[in-house]
Amino acid sequence: EIVTKEYQTFIPVYVFDVSQTQGDPLPSLATELSEQVESFEDIKRVLEEISPVPVYYEDIQGEAKGYFHTTDHRIAIQEGMSQSQTVKTAIHEVAHAKLHDREQNQDIDAVLDKDRNTKEVEAESVAYTVCQHFGIDTSDYSFGYIAGWSSDRDMKELKSSLDIIRKTASELITGIEDRLAVLQKDRAGEQEQNKESILLIQNDDLTKYSLVSVMG
Numbered sequence: 764e765i766v767t768k769e770y771q772t773f774i775p776v777y778v779f780d781v782s783q784t785q786g787d788p789l790p791s792l793a794t795e796l797s798e799q800v801e802s803f804e805d806i807k808r809v810l811e812e813i814s815p816v817p818v819y820y821e822d823i824q825g826e827a828k829g830y831f832h833t834t835d836h837r838i839a840i841q842e843g844m845s846q847s848q849t850v851k852t853a854i855h856e857v858a859h860a861k862l863h864d865r866e867q868n869q870d871i872d873a874v875l876d877k878d879r880n881t882k883e884v885e886a887e888s889v890a891y892t893v894c895q896h897f898g899i900d901t902s903d904y905s906f907g908y909i910a911g912w913s914s915d916r917d918m919k920e921l922k923s924s925l926d927i928i929r930k931t932a933s934e935l936i937t938g939i940e941d942r943l944a945v946l947q948k949d950r951a952g953e954q955e956q957n958k959e960s961i962l963l964i965q966n967d968d969l970t971k972y973s974l975v976s977v978m979g
Contacts, residue, residue: 793907796847800899802943803846809942810853813935814838816860818853828852831859836866851890851901858889858931883912885924885931892932893939 800806811818816831820842823829829840829852838856840849863882877885891905 793905793911794903795845796851796901796904797845798847798899800846800850803850805943805946806850806897806939807853809939809946810850810857812942813938814853814857814860815864818856829856831856831864833864836860836864847894847899847901848904850899851894851904854893854935855886855890857935858886861931861934862886862889862927880912881920881924884909885928887912888924888928889932889935892928893935896932896936897939 816836816838818838818840820840822843823839823841827841828844828848829838831838838853838860840852840856844852859882862885863877887905887908891901891909894901894905
């Protein structure tokens, strides 16, 4: 009797370290953002105000920049990141909270039917769109991130996500702009209150005038 058995074996082959190669640098899927953001503190404050759940900044273990906790209904953002990475991550997680929280959505079935790939593509696409509107270029990070999660998407699925992305991005842009306008108006009012003025008033005896310094 002849019996045939198959085995997997390994043989040594020549390999090269990257230091032994030449050429342009290899592209990375997602490059962490490092730019400064105009009105960073205001935008950060506004995102906390319009978020449907509380936002916390903390030391997150691992490589995650942030996450939306579906059970505790809270957002965590990695502390100590650059301004652009912080804003982009905050918008990404706020989008998750608005789109993928069962308590925030009346159409529960639509939320449950989405796999993680779809949810990540939607959240990052919203973040990219909103950031672009406010002059924050996240393409170095967002394009690679979306590419990594968007494999095997069919046209029907993509069209559904595009409609959701457009609507959610528009809502966030409007909400941020409205809150920023309120902050700027309040700040202008405070500056006006603190402005010192010199008034020329007439004395009671009507014999001379006095200069009086007033606030507000």
